[in-house]
Amino acid sequence: MNQQALSITLFVLFVAATIGITFWASKNTKTAADYYAGGRSFSGVQNGLAIGGDYMSAASFLGIAGIIALYGYDGFLYSIGFLVAWLVALLLVAELMRNSGKFTMADVLAFRMSPRPVRTAAGVSTITVSIFYLLAQMVGAGALVGLLFGITGEAAKAGTIAVVGLLMIIYVVFGGMKGTTWVQIVKAVLLMSGAALITLLVLGKYGFNLSSLLGTAAEQSGKGEAFLNPGGRYATEEQGFVGLLDLISLGLALVLGTAGLPHILIRFYTVPTAKEARKSVNWGIGIIGTFYLLTLVLGFGAAALVGSDAIREQNAAGNTAAPQLAQAAGELIFGEVGGTILLAIIAAVAFATILAVVAGLTLASSSSFAHDLYAHVFKRGNVTERQEMVVARIAAFVIGIAAIGLGILAQGLNVAFLVALAFAVAASGNLPAILYSLFWKRFNTSGAVWAIYGGLISAVVLVIFSPVGSGKATSLFPNVDFHWFPLENPGIVSIPLGFLCGYLGTILSKEYNAQKFAEIEVRSLTGAGSEKASIH
Amino acid sequence: MTTRQHDTTIYEQIQASPRFQELRRKFRSWTFPATVAFLAWYLLYVVLSGIARDFMSAKVIGNINVALIFGILQFVSTFLIAWAYSRHAAKELDPIADELRHEVEGKSA
Numbered sequence: 001m002n003q004q005a006l007s008i009t010l011f012v013l014f015v016a017a018t019i020g021i022t023f024w025a026s027k028n029t030k031t032a033a034d035y036y037a038g039g040r041s042f043s044g045v046q047n048g049l050a051i052g053g054d055y056m057s058a059a060s061f062l063g064i065a066g067i068i069a070l071y072g073y074d075g076f077l078y079s080i081g082f083l084v085a086w087l088v089a090l091l092l093v094a095e096l097m098r099n100s101g102k103f104t105m106a107d108v109l110a111f112r113m114s115p116r117p118v119r120t121a122a123g124v125s126t127i128t129v130s131i132f133y134l135l136a137q138m139v140g141a142g143a144l145v146g147l148l149f150g151i152t153g154e155a156a157k158a159g160t161i162a163v164v165g166l167l168m169i170i171y172v173v174f175g176g177m178k179g180t181t182w183v184q185i186v187k188a189v190l191l192m193s194g195a196a197l198i199t200l201l202v203l204g205k206y207g208f209n210l211s212s213l214l215g216t217a218a219e220q221s222g223k224g225e226a227f228l229n230p231g232g233r234y235a236t237e238e239q240g241f242v243g244l245l246d247l248i249s250l251g252l253a254l255v256l257g258t259a260g261l262p263h264i265l266i267r268f269y270t271v272p273t274a275k276e277a278r279k280s281v282n283w284g285i286g287i288i289g290t291f292y293l294l295t296l297v298l299g300f301g302a303a304a305l306v307g308s309d310a311i312r313e314q315n316a317a318g319n320t321a322a323p324q325l326a327q328a329a330g331e332l333i334f335g336e337v338g339g340t341i342l343l344a345i346i347a348a349v350a351f352a353t354i355l356a357v358v359a360g361l362t363l364a365s366s367s368s369f370a371h372d373l374y375a376h377v378f379k380r381g382n383v384t385e386r387q388e389m390v391v392a393r394i395a396a397f398v399i400g401i402a403a404i405g406l407g408i409l410a411q412g413l414n415v416a417f418l419v420a421l422a423f424a425v426a427a428s429g430n431l432p433a434i435l436y437s438l439f440w441k442r443f444n445t446s447g448a449v450w451a452i453y454g455g456l457i458s459a460v461v462l463v464i465f466s467p468v469g470s471g472k473a474t475s476l477f478p479n480v481d482f483h484w485f486p487l488e489n490p491g492i493v494s495i496p497l498g499f500l501c502g503y504l505g506t507i508l509s510k511e512y513n514a515q516k517f518a519e520i521e522v523r524s525l526t527g528a529g530s531e532k533a534s535i536h
Numbered sequence: 537m538t539t540r541q542h543d544t545t546i547y548e549q550i551q552a553s554p555r556f557q558e559l560r561r562k563f564r565s566w567t568f569p570a571t572v573a574f575l576a577w578y579l580l581y582v583v584l585s586g587i588a589r590d591f592m593s594a595k596v597i598g599n600i601n602v603a604l605i606f607g608i609l610q611f612v613s614t615f616l617i618a619w620a621y622s623r624h625a626a627k628e629l630d631p632i633a634d635e636l637r638h639e640v641e642g643k644s645a
Binding site for chain 2: 073074076077080081083086087091095210211212214215229230231234244247252274275278279281286289518519521522523525526528529
């Protein structure tokens, strides 16, 4: 059996297992709490794994390993930002949200505000952030297929995107949060096992001597010692001061974005209590941290064993570094067959990774559409739970189909920046609104609306008019130049601006509700009156 | 302020109680300084990666340089803060939170 056939077989096995789980989950999804929050009955450990499965996207698995393999040390900067970010979620957000919210991010924001404007803003932001992130994953899936399954041509790429999209629709429409969570748990276990296996093989090859692995990586990279030092990718000497600002800007968006990503926030609702939410974030931190330490070995291992040139030849962005390393490591130790098998495994794991993440994003955006926009804004709360769930499923279907269409149309475009943009919007709009809501007595409707729109609009506008938008060969529109904002990452401007908008919007409006603040403050810190787990 | 006269709700009574004030103080006096500290420590790492190239590139053991150790220390500090917070929460916050939750749910039931 060749590698492609084996990859496809493994992938089909994963799909069969997850469809089975989805079918089981659909029979146990009766109420809105089941559909949106998995009945709040997952344990801290299960949700911790699912957090890992939801968060470790193809961008972090393939992308970071690729950046390290091509540019050396600087890829590690990404990993660290992605990990430290979880402390914001643990210390300030996870437990308090679990105690005061219900199904979506907007539940917490709308708690003591005028619900319609706040839910509209939060819904728009949730859907925008999730769709940016979703598109990046879909386009990535299309690009991967040619490399991993040996299929080429535009039709094959479009076909892959359609398959990924249809599977994610099935998981979300039928399985809801229960199905999606289990897909993420299975994926997290597979991804961790795959990454740990290759790491062991690579380290074993270098006698478990990290220094000798690094030395070979530096040699093979063609960059020498500089490969192990910061500055290969960010804030390089040619970029000068602008490069430094861009690096800090990226660092800020990474560390502050996670706790504002809607698909991450809704994970905190899937456990019965705030204590379990804390436990799940702790497990998430352990899993994600371990994973990023493994990616460090994978990245340098790919540079050492495959070589930067061979990686660049396959994929200019380095996205195939990890699969190529799997093949090389397998070959070294078990011969050609071993290489084929390992490549097949990692290719299948990469697809499982994409599927679990896109399902989480589709669920977050369709939940927000149904619960925030449809039920509370359009219908002003006059809907039955049943109607709301029907709308949630239709929304998941429509968003899925739209994501397939946009993903196919965007094939030729460079959309990798969309993940960084999603983090920037989350950090600039959602995080200020959430933190002010939970901690600032005076905060009000106008402040929440200003914070969300201010952060969202400034981040998006700055990126459009940055070198990411136009003026460079790698831009979204490479043939024109209308950029005036020098940085590729908007965070350093848009994050303070989002917080400032929230502040100004608040003090410029007289409204504020002391009674409701007492309620959210007491509820968030004590868990009194919080939503209970459903029992079947 | 709401202009309508109202009896104070159970939440307002709890919020004003010394026990709740203690819970809030114990929560904020731990998490707020810790957040400032880990963000500053992280930004120090990012900024040094951008400007202190010679320092970060200095070798410590074999090919392992300051930048790599500094990066790994960010992992270590993240794990330690998560552990320390969870310990603090279990010891100092959870008992008061449970007590107040029962009080609210007892009165509103």
